Amino acid sequence: MTDIAPLDPLVALAGGLLIGLAAALLLVFSGRIAGISGMVARAVGIADTGIPRAQALAFVAGLPLGAVLVSTWVRTPDIGVTTSIPLLIVAGLLVGFGTRMGNGCTSGHGVCGVSRLSPRSIAATASFMLVGFLVVGTVRVMVGG
Amino acid sequence: MRQIVIALLTGLVFGAGLALSDMVNPARVLAFLDIFGAWDPALAFVMIGAIIPSSIAYWFTRRMQRPVFDTQFFIPENQTIDRQLLIGGAIFGAGWGLAGYCPGPAIAGMALGDWQPFVLVAAMLAGMWMQRQFTDFNQRRIMAA
Numbered sequence: 191m192t193d194i195a196p197l198d199p200l201v202a203l204a205g206g207l208l209i210g211l212a213a214a215l216l217l218v219f220s221g222r223i224a225g226i227s228g229m230v231a232r233a234v235g236i237a238d239t240g241i242p243r244a245q246a247l248a249f250v251a252g253l254p255l256g257a258v259l260v261s262t263w264v265r266t267p268d269i270g271v272t273t274s275i276p277l278l279i280v281a282g283l284l285v286g287f288g289t290r291m292g293n294g295c296t297s298g299h300g301v302c303g304v305s306r307l308s309p310r311s312i313a314a315t316a317s318f319m320l321v322g323f324l325v326v327g328t329v330r331v332m333v334g335g
Numbered sequence: 336m337r338q339i340v341i342a343l344l345t346g347l348v349f350g351a352g353l354a355l356s357d358m359v360n361p362a363r364v365l366a367f368l369d370i371f372g373a374w375d376p377a378l379a380f381v382m383i384g385a386i387i388p389s390s391i392a393y394w395f396t397r398r399m400q401r402p403v404f405d406t407q408f409f410i411p412e413n414q415t416i417d418r419q420l421l422i423g424g425a426i427f428g429a430g431w432g433l434a435g436y437c438p439g440p441a442i443a444g445m446a447l448g449d450w451q452p453f454v455l456v457a458a459m460l461a462g463m464w465m466q467r468q469f470t471d472f473n474q475r476r477i478m479a480a
Contacts (some may be wrong), residue, residue, distance in 0.1 A: 194366055194375070197363065201356065202381050204377075204384065206380060207384040208351050208352030212345040213388070213403065217392050217396055218402060220341050221408035221410075223409070230460075231467075245338055245342040249342040249343065253443040256347035257356075257359055261359075261447055265355060267357050271360075278454040280442075283430070283465070285431060285436065285437065286462020287462035288427030290466040292389040292421070292424040296439065297349075303384075305386050306390070306410070310413060313421060313424070317425050318425065323430050326432045
């Protein structure tokens with residue numbers, strides 16, 4: 191694990207507020223849950239129920255646009271990420287398979303589901319958080335960080 | 336059309352939030368999951384920030400007959416915590432802990448100049464597709480029995 195500079199909690203909170211605002215607007219205007227794994231599956235045609243495909247595509251296209259706007263005008267992130275292609279592939283396969291099997295990810299379960307106190311989403315969030323802690327902890331022991 | 340605009344706008348605000356809060360940085364996410372090391376609380380602040388507007392919106396929409404641009408709300412009603420939910424969450428958590436990417440930051444990260452999100456997203460789509468094949472195969476087996 192490489193150490194990174196701490197992020198101002200107020201900046202983290204402000205970013206979170208934007209994420210929650212996006213979820214709030216989508217719910218109030220279109221009645222939909224801002225679940226990104228579901229949106230992605232719908233956008234590429236892997237899922238064939240849920241939000242209309244054009245909306246899923248628009249939402250998914252908006253994500254990189256918003257990120258570029260902020261990184262250009264507000265704060266350029268100093269991104270630290272593995273360069274191991276096998277690790278990225280294994281991680282991606284697990285993220286894709288798991289989010290579809292569990293019907294959601296950090297956004298749909300973690301933000302939207304927890305916000306409406308859905309027992310399913312709280313259980314799913316506990317499950318992926320716990321395993322996330324365990325995996326990072328195990329990597330730490332194996333790599334000897 | 337109005338809903339496609341809302342989807343694009345909410346995707347954009349969501350992506351902006353991910354970039355502002357540094358969630359597009361896998362090192363930041365892994366530092367949160369690293370509870371046995373130099374724990375970084377940023378992701379917790381992001382979640383709190385996101386849940387505030389999202390839960391207010393959910394509370395508010397329960398008093399609305401329908402969303403502004405649609406005839407009904409599309410909120411999951413399933414309350415069952417089953418093995419599929421927990422195992423899916425766990426598989427996702429393992430992938431999340433390995434590379435530090437969940438679906439939103441991976442998609443948003445594709446516009447920030449790194450190559451890693453492209454590899455991860457390609458593998459994620461493959462994982463989603465495999466899960467779909469697996470589900471369809473099980474469905475056919477149940478139908479045949």
